[in-house]
Amino acid sequence: MITENPKIKLYEADSSALNRGVGGQIPIFISPTMNNSPVPDIITYTNYTDAAKLTSAGGIGTDESNILLPILKDFFEESLKVNNDDIGVPNVHVKDLGTSVPGTATPWINAIEEVKIKDDVQVEAYIFQKPSGANAEAVTALTNSIIGIMTSVAESLKTEAGKGKLRIAYFTILGFTEEELKELTKTANTSKIQESRVYLMAPESFGKRLARICTAPYYDEPGYYAYRSVKPGTFTERTDAAEESLREAGIVFDHDEKTNSAIYPKINLCVATSYAKGDNRPLDSLLHVRRNVDQLVREAVDIVYAQLKRRETAGYLSDTQADLDLLVHEKVDAGYMKKDTSISVVEDENAPEKLTLITHAYPVNITGLIEMTTYIH
Numbered sequence: 397m398i399t400e401n402p403k404i405k406l407y408e409a410d411s412s413a414l415n416r417g418v419g420g421q422i423p424i425f426i427s428p429t430m431n432n433s434p435v436p437d438i439i440t441y442t443n444y445t446d447a448a449k450l451t452s453a454g455g456i457g458t459d460e461s462n463i464l465l466p467i468l469k470d471f472f473e474e475s476l477k478v479n480n481d482d483i484g485v486p487n488v489h490v491k492d493l494g495t496s497v498p499g500t501a502t503p504w505i506n507a508i509e510e511v512k513i514k515d516d517v518q519v520e521a522y523i524f525q526k527p528s529g530a531n532a533e534a535v536t537a538l539t540n541s542i543i544g545i546m547t548s549v550a551e552s553l554k555t556e557a558g559k560g561k562l563r564i565a566y567f568t569i570l571g572f573t574e575e576e577l578k579e580l581t582k583t584a585n586t587s588k589i590q591e592s593r594v595y596l597m598a599p600e601s602f603g604k605r606l607a608r609i610c611t612a613p614y615y616d617e618p619g620y621y622a623y624r625s626v627k628p629g630t631f632t633e634r635t636d637a638a639e640e641s642l643r644e645a646g647i648v649f650d651h652d653e654k655t656n657s658a659i660y661p662k663i664n665l666c667v668a669t670s671y672a673k674g675d676n677r678p679l680d681s682l683l684h685v686r687r688n689v690d691q692l693v694r695e696a697v698d699i700v701y702a703q704l705k706r707r708e709t710a711g712y713l714s715d716t717q718a719d720l721d722l723l724v725h726e727k728v729d730a731g732y733m734k735k736d737t738s739i740s741v742v743e744d745e746n747a748p749e750k751l752t753l754i755t756h757a758y759p760v761n762i763t764g765l766i767e768m769t770t771y772i773h
Contacts, residue, residue: 420475420484420485420486420610421485421518421609421610422485422486422488422517422519422610423471423485423518423520424488424491424517425467425489426511427464427492428492428496428497429462429463429492429493430461430462431462434451434493435451438490438491438511438513438514439492440487440488440490441468442486444473447465448469456468456490463525464523466603467523467603468488469603470602470603471488471603474608474611474624474625476625478624482624483611483612483613484611489511489514493507498524498541498542499537499538512552518562518563518690519563519609519610520549520553520566521567521606522546522549522566522568523567523568524538525571526538526570526571526576539587542567542569543580546565546567546589546594549565550565550589550591554593557593557768558770559770560694560697560770562690562693563593564593564686566606566609568597568598568599568602570599572599574638577642577645578641578642580669581645581646581672588672590669590672590673591668591670592670592681593686594669595668595669595683596646596648597649598650600632604626608621608624608663614688616684618663618683619666620662621662622660626650628660628661630652630661631650631652631661634651642664643667643671644671644674646668646672648665648667649663649664666683667683668683684761685761685766688732688733688757688759689759692723692733692755692757693739693753693755693768696723696739696753696770699719699720699723700720700741700751701772703751717741720740720741721739723739731760733758735758736765737758738755739755739756741753741754750771750772752770753768753772754767754769755767
């Protein structure tokens with residue numbers, strides 16, 4: 397029986413790695429796979445079939461204990477283009493941590509440095525797992541260890557952002573309850589994570605949720621879009637109070653959005669762990685705000701970098717400033733930034749190989765200013 401109206405579906409690869417309405421944001425997955433001899437190099441996949449092979453055949457292994465494999469499957473299912481104007485993801489990268497556990501931080505800390513070599517990445521995805529049968533004491537120790545790793549990632553992201561290399565990290569802990577997740581961001585705790593480039597997510601449907609984010613336009617809240625591959629009624633029903641508690645804790649989760657007789661499976665709201673600061677939460681604790689500003693700076697860096705190669709006359713600096721003014725005008729005209737947004741380029745008098753970008757961004761759908769200083773050598 398035909399249950400679907402006739403339509404045309406086009407599946408095509410996106411060539412652009414940057415999310416400018418054509419190409420989706422490219423992720424790198426940092427995760428154990430339970431492979432005893434993981435491939436030491438970062439592996440790139442354009443489809444799930446290539447990933448779901450033995451390591452000897454270029455895959456990440458097919459054992460049932462492989463925690464990354466089902467997450468990749470979910471990611472590729474959700475990122476598949478259904479309509480021609482959908483945003484897609486051209487490829488993903490994987491850093492296989494083998495049998496590493498978060499209780500031993502060294503492999504994770506090493507991976508933080510290794511994944512920097514992939515210039516096309518805008519998304520870092522870290523997957524941890526709670527050991528089976530862990531008691532309360534073990535969960536507390538695991539939580540503290542994970543917070544330490546997340547803090548190291550946050551510090552690295554801040555340093556790289558100052559160089560114009562802009563990424564956001566997403567974490568999940570398989571096996572953690574929602575109450576255990578909330579302990580990681582709780583303001584009252586001595587050990588906690590509250591950073592605007594660090595997102596903590598419920599473990600269910602992590603791969604699909606990450607794909608939903610990667611395929612959302614940078615200027616929109618990803619929760620505005622319904623899932624492509626999830627049917628209504630799939631997600632856990634929560635009370636309004638339970639949803640608010642998770643959101644206020646800076647945890648991202650899914651729900652069925654109900655409007656009259658229609659049901660749409662969506663992300664509730666993409667909030668950073670810094671959202672847990674409550675009355676002191678920063679302006680960029682909402683994902684669409686952080687990504688919007690990042691994209692503005694990313695495009696500004698592309699413009700300014702050329703100035704490093706064309707130093708024949710002082711007039712070139714003013715030409716570069718004019719290019720930046722035009723970029724800001726285009727963003728304001730498109731409705732992504734407010735009119736008071738500005739980007740200035742400054743040349744270091746003592747170091748001609750160094751340019752500084754000073755960004756004052758007023759994204760739409762937010763009241764306030766986000767400032768960034770970027771150094772380009």
